[in-house]
């Protein structure tokens with residue numbers, strides 16, 4: 001079965017919100033030690049609330065869940081739990097989003113957030129052999145001024161952050177709104193990514209490429225509605241970080257057999273598979289691979305291609321990319 005190959009291959013994950021890996025059990029544990037009351041009285045009742053019809057339903061619970069996180073140790077525990085899951089799944093490199101404004105807006109210092117996350121990443125590199133980069137996302141439902149303020153706060157920690165990103169409510173908050181802050185971030189030496197085309201139209205994907213000058217698009221599914229745009233993405237090979245279980249849970253697709261991943265691959269795009277918010281959407285990276293493999297009938301060659309893409313599309317240097325590619329090639333060639 002290809003499930004075993006999916007497990008064996010070393011993988012990179014490029015679209016994971018660390019706050020979206022907050023499992024209910026850990027959330028209750030941390031809330032309890034911080035003496036914070038959650039709106040749900042048990043892990044079970046919280047899990048029962050994870051029924052979404054659109055992005056905003058999820059975001060409302062996601063911001064609520066974060067409120068348990070108060071001190072550095074909390075951010076360390078959250079991040080270490082994800083890194084341990086990476087180890088189990090043979091994820092050897094992760095590029096991880098965090099949402100500083102989700103914390104600073106409730107009185108938690110930027111430094112508390114990033115120092116806790118970073119301590120876990122440093123330890124995971126040493127003890128688990130997993131490399132990582134951090135991507136700081138701006139919340140797009142807030143104004144650009146607030147993003148500028150966050151960019152300012154990041155400067156003391158620039159050595160720990162490789163890129164800026166853009167997430168939260170997409171519809172009504174087009175990429176234009178953040179043109180200035182992305183230009184400033186680029187000038188400061190940050191790489192850029194942004195969510196686009198998850199719920200928003202193809203035009204948002206096009207504007208994200210042109211106005212925000214991103215190195216990758218997060219999701220990007222709805223680019224398929226504009227054939228010219230698809231051609232240009234195929235030509236530029238700007239990567240798309242696609243998140244199958246997320247799309248299913250948030251109503252972007254009604255059935256995994258209708259997921260656009262196959263069409264994106266067949267259009268020649270640089271596509272990767274990712275988990276987005278695994279604690280909320282019912283599965284980590286391997287489960288996302290298994291879901292699309294089974295529903296779309298992906299071949300061994302296609303699975304290997306997607307895993308190779310995860311490194312090609314990463315922010316690792318060329319030498320490291322080559323090392324990972326060689327490892328993939330040796331495993332896949334032994335596999336019949």
Ligand code: HPA
Nearest residue numbers: 017167168169195276277
């Ligand atoms: N989309 C937009 N914003 C987000 C997401 C997502 O899937 N997850 C966390 N913030």
Ligand code: ZN
Nearest residue numbers: 017167218276
């Ligand atoms: Zn996302």
